[in-house]
Amino acid sequence: MAPTAPAGPGGPGARHHIISVLVENKAGVLARVASLFSRRGFNIYSLAVAPTDNDRLSRITIVVDVESSPLEQILRQLDKLINVVDIFELAPEDATERELLLATVSADPAERGQVISLVGVFEGKIVDVGRDRITVMLAGAPSKLDDFENLIRPYGIVELQRTGRVALPKLERRAARLRSVAGGSTDPAPSKIT
Amino acid sequence: MKLTGAQALIKSLEMQKVEVIFGLPGGAILPVYDPILDSSIRHILVRHEQGAGHMAEGYAHVTGRPGVAMVTSGPGATNIVTPLADAMMDSIPIVVITGQVPTTAIGTDAFQEVPITGVTLDITKHNWLITDVNDIPRVVAEAFHVATTGRPGPVLVDLPKDISNATMDWYWPSSLDELDLPGYKPQTTGDxxxxxxxxxxxxxxxxxxxxxxxxxxxxxxxxxxxxxxxxxxxxxxxxxxxxxxxxxxxxxxxxxxxxxxxxxxxxxxxxxxxxxxxxxxxxxxxxxxxxxxxxxxxxxxxxxxxxxxxxxxxxxxxxxxxxxxxxxxxxxxxxxxxxxxxxxxxxxxxxxxxxxxxxxxxxxxxxxxxxFPLTYNQEDGGALKPQYVVEQLRDLSPDDTIVASGVGQHQMWASQYWQFNHPYTWVNSGGAGTMGFAVPAAIGAKVGRPDKTVWAIDGDGCFQMTAQELVTASAEKIPVKIAILNNAYLGMVRQWQELFYAERYSEVYLSPDLPDYVKWAEAMGCVGLKVESAEEVAPAIEKANGIDDRPVVIDFRTDAFEKVYPMVPAGAPNDDIIVGPAEGEGGR
Known part of the structure; x- marks a missing residue:
């Protein structure tokens, strides 16, 4: 489950896909999903879980490394889990993705102004201030967070945490595009797999 | 109608037309064992929980209906983990009910507490921990539905003791719509x-x-x-x-x-x-x-x-x-x-x-x-060849005999030399390769098809792993027949050590006489026979086939040097098939 690719500049590239999994909101479901990835040798790049507007369902957003394991196998094995209700696969270009970053940065009084202006440029927020460090919050597309992370690194990152991304399909290309899933159909039409 | 959770569980199994439960009671499952006394369902008391699981598998193999096993929490539950893994690999529909410590004690490291739904997460098709007594009928119906539809497989229902003791208003889901399985829709017809x-x-x-x-x-x-x-x-x-x-x-x-x-x-x-x-x-x-x-x-x-x-x-x-x-x-x-x-x-x-x-x-x-036919050579007066034993068993038993096997050389010889002319007559551990499968699986098969002759073709190594279930078979009057192809070795491992480890035999010798299989069989209430030469084979088999009131064990002393051929070495292309010993390294 450990990420194999460094979260370097630009973040995960084309080899990463986003899988949005609707699951029953029942005890142990996350363990089932996580365990499946572990036992099949699939790599999770990031993972976010949250309730949906339907209180019987939760959504797990998983960014997977599709170079190390075929996306189709991941989707079909996931679909076998009884508690998985629906799966949407989002190619990066078809998804609206957002992620939240919290970082505590060294910022002695001499440098504090530069850090604050950087936060302003990225439309982030200062959420806590100490004598020689500040904590900032930034939400946005993962690549924007990567850029921000790189620019503040020279000031000294004390602690940094990212949530992993959440995603929904872009509106103009509504549903996911699944190549050869569910019976191996090569139908190019957008479809979902359950 | 008010029922306890325990009564509701047994009644749910009755609603699923369960004929037989293979099981062994213990503290956490005690409440459920009480209503069994009043149920039409037969309970077969095993001597080890692994036996219950493999019996349920054997039953499912030959009947096509799900096998049911019931055990207590903790070690009772972990003892049935191997059959669950086995059934998962071979897509065998079994339903395992485990007792669990009371919900109030879960997570406290209570006596005989094991988180069995977590342990079996990856080796069941699905499992459930029941936390509300009202869920019991619905979850049992879901468990049987999941086990038997789509790609069949094992399921486990974990039932805490306080839930068994609680009361509920009885109901039974009248259709699949009343099940809570929104993500489960197996596709059955092809595009x-x-x-x-x-x-x-x-x-x-x-x-x-x-x-x-x-x-x-x-x-x-x-x-x-x-x-x-x-x-x-x-x-x-x-x-x-x-x-x-x-x-x-x-x-x-x-x-x-x-x-x-x-x-x-x-x-x-x-x-x-x-x-x-x-x-x-x-x-x-x-x-x-x-x-x-x-x-x-x-x-x-x-x-x-x-x-x-x-x-x-x-x-x-x-x-x-x-x-x-x-x-x-x-x-x-x-x-x-x-x-x-x-x-x-x-x-x-x-x-x-x-x-x-x-x-x-x-x-x-x-x-x-x-x-390139399958070949072996049974010389007059020479060591008894295991293939000869299988052929004699085949020829002297009814055409629709059910054959169970363990895992190893004897399994391969059984599969190669038996003539399978009917479906559902071969009961075997394929994917998991579970040694010790044969005896309990044969018992489960005989329970499912009492009208048929059931032979287990077993190895001496395998037999020692689960032989105690012959006590169950004797006590329950389940007349299975066991042919031990006793070559005094963990034969398949020995074969690999001979072929791939330069005949360096490491920890594979078992001894033909320790234990004394005839005495052991007799101690377990079976007829025990020993066969040491080719001419004794047919009479012993005929004698065994004539016994129908108790299990029979025949100890066939077979050639320890015989190897299974043909063979494709692991990881090699199938074109590299070795047809017989003359081609094999160190062949005899």
Whole structure:
């Protein structure tokens, strides 16, 4: 489950896909999903879980490394889990993705102004201030967070945490595009797999 | 009607038409054992929980109905983990009920507490921890539905003691709509376009082979397979899990492929231009080195589990669906492309009318069969050959005898030398390779089919793992028959050490006399017999077949040096098949 690719500049590239999994909101479901990835040798790049507007369902957003394991196998094995209700696969270009970053940065009084202006440029927020460090919050597309992370690194990152991304399909290309899933159909039409 | 959770559980099992529970009580499951006294369901008290699990599997193998096992929490539950893993690998529908410590004690490291739903997460098709007594009937109905539909498999229901003791208003889900399984919708019929493409490939193939697996048995599809093979004239290999799907006596049957498959079955697949995989999963023991497996073959892959399509080998025509239903669809598609039932003439102008003639392919197959039959040599007065024992068992027992086996050399000889002419007569641990499977699985099979003769062909190593269940068989009057092919070794491991570790034998010797199998059998209430030479074989088998009031164990002292051939070394291409000892390193 450990990420194999460094979260370097630009973040995960084309080899990463986003899988949005609707699951029953029942005890142990996350363990089932996580365990499946572990036992099949699939790599999770990031993972976010949250309730949906339907209180019987939760959504797990998983960014997977599709170079190390075929996306189709991941989707079909996931679909076998009884508690998985629906799966949407989002190619990066078809998804609206957002992620939240919290970082505590060294910022002695001499440098504090530069850090604050950087936060302003990225439309982030200062959420806590100490004598020689500040904590900032930034939400946005993962690549924007990567850029921000790189620019503040020279000031000294004390602690940094990212949530992993959440995603929904872009509106103009509504549903996911699944190549050869569910019976191996090569139908190019957008479809979902359950 | 008010019922306790325990009563509701037993009543739910009755509603599922469960005839028999294999189990062993303990603290956490105690409440559920009380209403068993008032139930129509037979309970068979095992001597070890692993036995209960394998009995449930054996029962499911031969009846097609789910086997049910019930055990207590903690070690009771962990003892049934191996059967769950076994059933998961071989897609056997079993329902295991485990007791659990009270909900108030869960997570406190209570006495006999094991988080069994967590432990079995990856080796069950699904499992449930019941936390509300009102859920019991619905969850039991869900458990049976999940176990028996789609790709069958094991399920586990964990029932805390306070839930068993609580009361509820009885109900029974009257339809599938009342189950809470929003994400479970197995697909059973194949995509018509893919089915039509499959029929086209079948009618265009020059060297086709049907690769028939255990999925056909789960789908009750042996009749459809017979029609498909005979109508198309395509030869059939039957995998270890699929033995009996197509009768060995039929001229189109090539027998078992794979690591210890016969030369013709292995080579026909290698040289084929079309493999029609039906309920089979391109297991590594069948394919050998995947990149060198059947290199010229197009693949039609029919499987109820869409995840199997392309998992190992990319199919040209993937069809997700029930093997029986898809075969019936393919038969219809063949008819619409001009190939009707046997005896009808292909419609002129149809695809079937211009179909390649398979006779040179079948001639080639006959030539391989003539040149490379399975062989062994039972010399007069020489050491008793295990293959000879299997052949004698086969010839002296009824044609529809059920055969169970453990795992190892004896399993391969049983599969190679028995003639499986009927489906559901071969009970075996394929994917998991569980030593000790044979004795309890045979008992479960005999419970499911008391009208049939049930032989377990076991190894001496395997027998020692689960033999205590013969006490269960004696106590419950389940007259199974056990043939131990006693070569005093962990034979398959010994074979690998001989061939691949320069005859450096490490920890494989068991001794032929320790234990004394005859005395052990007698101590367990069985008839015990010992056979040391070829001429004693037939009389002992006939004697055993004449005993129907108790189990029989025959200790056959077989040649320790005999090896299983043919053999494709692990990871090697199937073209590297070693036919016999003369070719094998260090062969005798």
């Amino acid at each position: 018509p376009e893919e089915v039509s493409r499959a029929a086209e490939l079948i009618l265009a193939a020059e060297r086709p082979v049907i690769y028939a697996g255990g999925g056909i048995l789960k789908a009750r599809g042996a009749e459809a397979l017979f029609e498909l093979a005979t109508r198309t004239g395509i030869p059939v290999v039957t995998t270890l899990m699929g033995r009996g799907t197509f009768p060995d006596s039929h001229p189109l049957c090539l027998g078992m492929p794979g690591m210890h498959g016969n030369y013709t079955a292995v080579t026909a697949m290698q040289k084929s231009d079309l493999l029609i995989a039906l309920g089979s999963r391109f297991d590594d023991r069948v394919t050998g080195k995947v990149s060198a497996f059947a290199p010229e073959a197009k693949i039609i892959h029919v499987d109820i589990d869409p995840a199997e399509l392309g998992k190992v080998r990319r199919p040209d025509v993937p069809i997700a669906g029930d093997a029986r239903l898809v075969m019936e669809q393919i038969l219809e598609a063949l008819a619409s492309q001009g190939l009707g039932p046997v005896g009808t003439v292909p419609d002129t102008g149809s695809r079937a009318a211009t179909r390649p003639d398979l006779s040179s392919w079948l001639d080639q197959i006959r030539a391989w069969q003539a040149e």
